[in-house]
Amino acid sequence: MESSLALGRLELTPSPAAVGVGLAPRLSGGPPPKDKSGQRPVGPQAPAHLNGCVPLSHQVAGHKYGVDKVGILQHPDGTVLKQLQPPPRGPREMQFYSMVYAENCSDPCLLELQNHLPKYYGTWSSPDSPNDLYLKLEDVTRRFVKPCIMDVKLGQRSYDPFASQEKREQQIRKYPLMEEIGFLVLGMRVYNVCSDSFESYDQHYGRGLVKGTIKDGLSKFFHNGVGLRKDAVSASMQRVQHILRWFESQRQLVFYASSLLFVYEGLPSSSSSSASSSPSSLLREEKGMREGAGQDEQVAEYNNNNIRVAAPWDYSLATMYANHRKGGHHHHCAQEHLHGNDGEEEDGGNREGDGEVEVRMIDFAHVFQSESLDHGYIYGLRHLLTVLEQILHDAS
Numbered sequence: 001m002e003s004s005l006a007l008g009r010l011e012l013t014p015s016p017a018a019v020g021v022g023l024a025p026r027l028s029g030g031p032p033p034k035d036k037s038g039q040r041p042v043g044p045q046a047p048a049h050l051n052g053c054v055p056l057s058h059q060v061a062g063h064k065y066g067v068d069k070v071g072i073l074q075h076p077d078g079t080v081l082k083q084l085q086p087p088p089r090g091p092r093e094m095q096f097y098s099m100v101y102a103e104n105c106s107d108p109c110l111l112e113l114q115n116h117l118p119k120y121y122g123t124w125s126s127p128d129s130p131n132d133l134y135l136k137l138e139d140v141t142r143r144f145v146k147p148c149i150m151d152v153k154l155g156q157r158s159y160d161p162f163a164s165q166e167k168r169e170q171q172i173r174k175y176p177l178m179e180e181i182g183f184l185v186l187g188m189r190v191y192n193v194c195s196d197s198f199e200s201y202d203q204h205y206g207r208g209l210v211k212g213t214i215k216d217g218l219s220k221f222f223h224n225g226v227g228l229r230k231d232a233v234s235a236s237m238q239r240v241q242h243i244l245r246w247f248e249s250q251r252q253l254v255f256y257a258s259s260l261l262f263v264y265e266g267l268p269s270s271s272s273s274s275a276s277s278s279p280s281s282l283l284r285e286e287k288g289m290r291e292g293a294g295q296d297e298q299v300a301e302y303n304n305n306n307i308r309v310a311a312p313w314d315y316s317l318a319t320m321y322a323n324h325r326k327g328g329h330h331h332h333c334a335q336e337h338l339h340g341n342d343g344e345e346e347d348g349g350n351r352e353g354d355g356e357v358e359v360r361m362i363d364f365a366h367v368f369q370s371e372s373l374d375h376g377y378i379y380g381l382r383h384l385l386t387v388l389e390q391i392l393h394d395a396s
């Protein structure tokens, strides 16, 4: 039987490369989630890398495995492995996670911060290459069936106080509006319910957005091909507000070139249909199967995270979804059955998805100790909230 130990070494203490406090990372929330459905990560066509780990299939931005020198992998147990960048960035990020998740941490500010980060499970390395360290992190998209994902860089400056003149200029050139806008869309992928496929936007999309187009540019993330997912906008705003409150309460850390990762459920839910094949019931059934299915007599299915989902064949998500779309009284992509209508749903079709949103802070290669508020990040969060509010307002 495969185990994470057989597949790679899990180090629970910071490597000597990490400068500073020498805090042992806490396995907050216990070990990585065990998958009851016997899921395996490698899709039928995906090449196996590093003892069963594969490049992260749903990555929307950042350094890519096989393209850049370092990259992000997906472990068979469903966690994300972020390869340490060359010093000082990689060790700095590792030290940050080690500090926030330290077992003996009693700082309320850091304990609160844990809620806004992926869980951290220590470092990992492949037996073939034991010196190549990875941060083992919770995959924050994991509970979603059709995860819509957006990476937004926050702050008024993308370079840290120790950056060379050349690095500063390079970062400013990349997006001269960073100071004024305070955030930058680095990449996203959005589920289109009509075509049953994802649309992807890379870093060039975000860099093309200016003051006059930032609202429409950002709202694309919440469009499902039929209309605006207002439920996802307002749930995202609530999460961002929590993060803003944390920033307004702390004076010990500053973040440069760090991101917020937004995730919402792209699979539509319906308030008006009570038939068992309604999208919302599909979502519930699918989740139930993922959580409760046994290992045998099931046929593997691969979701968009490249995670194998065990499901009895007749009730596979694909089959049910196809049946739903063929169904006589259901309208394929009909506005009244899907989010994105004009708000006429009375029983909260737009509210149903509230729990299906994540906004987490990621990417901590440029985090530093401080003694004052992080004004640049706070500026970005406030502006982001204003723009999200305008998106909602325009839709109402």
Ligand SMILES: Nc1ncnc2c1ncn2[C@@H]1O[C@H](COP(=O)(O)OP(=O)(O)O)[C@@H](O)[C@H]1O
Pocket: 056, 058, 059, 060, 061, 062, 063, 064, 072, 080, 082, 118, 137, 138, 139, 140, 141, 149, 151, 259, 261, 362, 363, 364, 365
């Ligand atoms: N914990 C995570 N869960 C899910 N996806 C993640 C996670 N961490 C990173 N990613 C994916 O990888 C991308 C790059 O991650 P990031 O930490 O910003 O790396 P980089 O330092 O290369 O920019 C993100 O945009 C996201 O798509």
Ligand SMILES: [Mg+2]
Pocket: 061, 062, 063, 259, 363
């Ligand atoms: Mg990044």
